[in-house]
Amino acid sequence: MNNISIKEQRDHEVWVSSEAGDLEIFREQTxxxxxxxxxPYAQDVIRNIVVYDGQNVRGWTKDPKSKRELMAEWTTVLSQGPGVLVIKRAMADLVAVDRATEVFEGIISAEKETNLAGGDHFAKAGSNDRIWNALEKHCIADPVNFTDYYGNTTLAMVSEAWLGAGYQITAQVNRVNPGGSAQAAHRDYHLGFMTNEQMSNYPSHIHKLSPLLTLQGAVAHCDMPVESGPTKFLPYSQLFLEGYLAFTRQEFQDYFEENYVQLPLEKGDAVFFNPALMHAAGENKTSDIYRLANLLQVSSAFGRAMEVVDRNRMLSALLPVLQSAKQSGTLPDDMLKSAIAAAAEGYSFPANLDLDPPVGGLAPKTQAQKIKEIIFKE
Incomplete structure (x- = not known):
């Protein structure tokens, strides 16, 4: 193999382009x-989705051997299996679920009155109501109910199965109103919240890493028949490496619409899935069901830096230096951009999505983007 072919092969293996991904390979995988x-721990397999009984799960948590084996099974379902599992009656205390629903509806009403209700990255205005940072708001509004709701060994166990100890939970409540339209099929956080141009700047091993840092979940707060639009899934689609970029292409969108599966959910059921799984909220075709779910996003303890850095303080000192260097031409643009990358936050998250909603895109502007706009008039 000559040097040119080695270079080309490595370039192809490391960088994922927007044209990458073979539909036939994807078809075979899915x-x-x-x-x-x-x-063996599952109650059933329905439409390629593994289904568990919450009462059985709660019993197994009391036996260390069964608990560890079940967690290993869940890890395998999410990584090498269909990528999605449902736990029936994951929330044993439906009174706590109903009280949480009351809390959420109160927050939605209050935020509408104060015009705090913000933008949504995947839904048209008016088709749904969303609570950003629902975890904190729930805790402050009713800490007793929060304890009853999140004091749930099943939620803890599936989170630890995928992410290990020290995970962090965030939550966003989404209520899809009657007539609410379906989403386009997509992957989720982290890479799933980026544009194709942004995603193509990450090497292939980061495309493999991204879904290992997050677990996606949802708790049903009402009965969700299929006509109300519970989430559509394409089992095994998390196995497709090029999916973050490829899934935006029309042939993959069409394939998803022809092959997705949906399961009806009952109040208290929970669904958990690999964030690389191709999925989309369905259309709410009913006239009277306000489909309310608590969307759980659980993050790995490792998804953060080692030190706390006051980047606002740094940029207050750095900004006049950058402006002066740009105006005088003493430093080329690539050096200025490198200095910005070292000092500014280059990622949109974590964010206060009430104050900085992702209107017009999937994510708020980063600190680095805002500084570049000032320096380069972008």
């Missing part, structure tokens, strides 16, 4: 059949 015998 044509797998989920076999019940592969998942």
């Amino acid at each position: 044509s797998q059949i989920t076999k019940s015998e592969d998942w």
Whole structure:
């Protein structure tokens, strides 16, 4: 193999372009059949999704051996299996669920009155109501109910199965109103919140890493028949490396719409899935169901820097230096951009999405983007 072919091969292996990804390979991966015998702790396999009984799960938590084996099974479902699992009656205390619903509805009403209700990255205005940072707001509004709701060994166990100890939970409540439209199929946080141009700047091993840092989940706060639009999933689609970029292409969107599966959910059920799984909220075709779910986003303890850095303080000192260097031409633009990258926050999250909602895009502008706009008049 000559040097040119080695260079080309490495470039192809490391960088994922917007044209990458073979639909036939994707079709083969997502044509797998989920076999019940592969998942001995499951209650059932329905439409390729592994389903567990919450009462059984709560019993297994009391036996260390069964608990560890079940967690290993969940890890395998999410990584190598269909990528999605449902736990029926994950919330044993439906009174606590109903009280949480009251809290959420109160927050939605209050935020509408104060015009705090912000933008949504995946829904048209008016089709849904969303609470950003619902975890904190829930805790402050009713700490007793928060304790009853999140004092849930099942939620803790599936989070630890995917992420290990020290995970952090965030939550966003989404209420899809009657007539609310369906989402376009997508992957989720982290890479799933970026544009194709941004995603193509991350090497392939980061495309593999991204879904390992987050667990996506949702708790149903009402019965959700299929016509109300519970989430549509394409099992095994998390296996497709190029999916973050490829899934924006029309042929993949069409394939999803022809092959997705949906399961009805009952109040208290929970669904958990690999964030790389191709999925989309369905259309609420009903006239009377306000489909309310508490969307759980659980993050790895490792998704953060080692030190706390006051970047606002740094930029207050740095900004006049950058402006002077730009105006005088003493430093080229690439050096200025490198200095900004070292000092400014280059990622949109974590963010206060009430104050800085992702209107017009999937994520708020980063600190680095804002500084570049000042320096380079972008």
